[in-house]
Amino acid sequence: MSASIVPTLLRWRGRLIPESLGLGWTPIFLLGYLAFLFLPTILAWIGESDRMFGGRTQLWPTLVSVVVFLPLYFAGYRQVGLRKVACMLAIAALGYLVLPGNPFGNTYLIYAVAFAATMGGSLWRRLAWMTAMLGVFLVEILLLRFPVFVFLVTLIVCVAVFFGNHHFLESRRKQAQLQLSHDEVRRLAALAERERIGRDLHDLLGHTLSLVALKSELAGKLIERDPPAAARELGEVTRIARDALGQVRSAVTGIRAAGVASELASARLLLESDGVSFDYEFAPVSLPGEVEIVLAMTLREAVTNIQRHARARSARVRLSTEGDEAVLSVEDDGRGGAIAPGNGLSGMRERLEALGGRLRVDSAPGRGTQLLAHVPLAWPSSETHAGAPRIQVPPAAA
Known part of the structure; x- marks a missing residue:
């Protein structure tokens, strides 16, 4: 009912x-x-x-x-x-x-x-x-x-109510402006990424398709008078096509995930527009492309959870290295308590474990939550993607 x-x-x-x-x-x-x-x-x-x-x-x-x-x-x-x-x-x-x-x-x-x-x-x-x-x-x-004190009491209460409502409206206006800025940052980041991917695909496919066309034409001419040579050319076409497919997959990976830097900018706008103070600390870390993508997506999900559920006053992000691992720490001083495993937490854990990493979440009632993500820097399969970029994250502190 x-x-x-x-x-x-x-x-x-x-x-x-x-x-x-x-x-x-x-x-x-x-x-x-x-x-x-x-x-x-x-x-x-x-x-x-x-x-x-x-x-x-x-x-x-x-x-x-x-x-x-x-x-x-x-x-x-x-x-x-x-x-x-x-x-x-x-x-x-x-x-x-x-x-x-x-x-x-x-x-x-x-x-x-x-x-x-x-x-x-x-x-x-x-x-x-x-x-x-x-x-x-x-x-x-x-x-x-x-009694005149009736007017004086009314005056004090009215002034307090007036400026309280005025401050509330101003805060909402500034929050709306920050949200627009947040949306604009995301839009510009997505636009820049699409332009980058477009340029990469144009350069990659233009060269590769020209080479495939030349090799195929040569194989067609050799197929009657020198079949073994034609077969070798066709084998080259197959190899070039497979290499191009791997490079295309590496290039379009950026469509599904942003880098740590852009996620950090989005996190600051999202949390500060909600009244949560935010600071971060980065150690100089050279991240393989696959590792950065997973850490960026982990950061995005963690910050979203803070904004939606934590009721925190402050949050802190730290990226460092421990041995041959990259360690991402996301902390808040929110309400904490039992964490119900959902799609977001499960997705973070699965992406990290796919790279040989691990996820730990510590949360106590009234003491906030700390999320620790460990990822090996030398992920074996990253070697199979020769075109995957390594991204240098500059040291910074907010």
């Missing part, structure tokens, strides 16, 4: 708060502050209202105001421009109307100021809206002869 309730709740939430805002359940939880409106009634029940507020406690106007407020509140999240301004001013007006009979009517003014912080335009324009609404509130406080 619970499985059917959750989608229903999410659908209703989507109707009230646009999913594109990325606010989740926060606007619903913020309605809890409406409880302040009913404090005078509660105080009246225990005999404190007359002493504190001079008997100004009226429940029915407060209940009616809540019924009016809720449609305005949810409309404020869906509207833009002048319509959003109208919702904000209507909520503020609701607070002014309720205040004579409820000293906690300033609660509505705080909601209105929260919306003012999310308006479009410059910061000074939004500050002007807040100042105007607080100015009207101060005049009403003086006319009703309420």
Whole structure:
């Protein structure tokens, strides 16, 4: 039954708060502050209202105001421009109307100021809206002869709420810009790799196919007058074709995996855009092409897991050598705990073991996770791919 309730709740939430805002359940939880409106009634029940507020406690106007407020509140999240301004001013007006009979009517003014912080335009324009609404509130406080501290408390809370919302929006804007930069880095890296592969294939196949054509033409001429020589030429064609196939496979390997350097740049953008500090340390290591590809894919998967699951504040990557092995270490200070083996972890382990390497994951609750990948630098099968590049990783530290 619970499985059917959750989608229903999410659908209703989507109707009230646009999913594109990325606010989740926060606007619903913020309605809890409406409880302040009913404090005078509660105080009246225990005999404190007359002493504190001079008997100004009226429940029915407060209940009616809540019924009016809720449609305005949810409309404020869906509207833009002048319509959003109208919702904000209507909520503020609701607070002014309720205040004579409820000293906690300033609660509505705080909601209105929260919306003012999310308006479009410059910061000074939004500050002007807040100042105007607080100015009207101060005049009403003086006319009703309420204690001035009511205005001062309201002022402090409104300023805190305004700048809190402003900071949240600025953080989201910067995060969106970082995500765009992250996507652009990936796009440019993929474009550069495609161009490199295109150039390599053009040079490789152009030369090889020309040689195959010449050898085949020569074999055709020799087939009647010198069959053994023709057979040797055909054997050469076969050998050239097989060599070309191996070189093509080596060239297109880069389509499926990026190098360590590009994955490192992507990791920094991904984690820092999510508020996770990131640093790294590289020892000078000469990596065979196959080894670098596997380590790059391991790094990509490990960083993705940190971003999605770890809830970490910081992460660190280190690439070094131990004897004849390359060692990649990825650490975070996240929640840690039991690691459920999934496709990502299994894929990392299988790729490393295919090169004679091994994977170790240490994770303790509340102490973060450390992933250690060991790969032999002298992988035997790398010798069979003469065209596989060896990539020099420069020393660096962030």
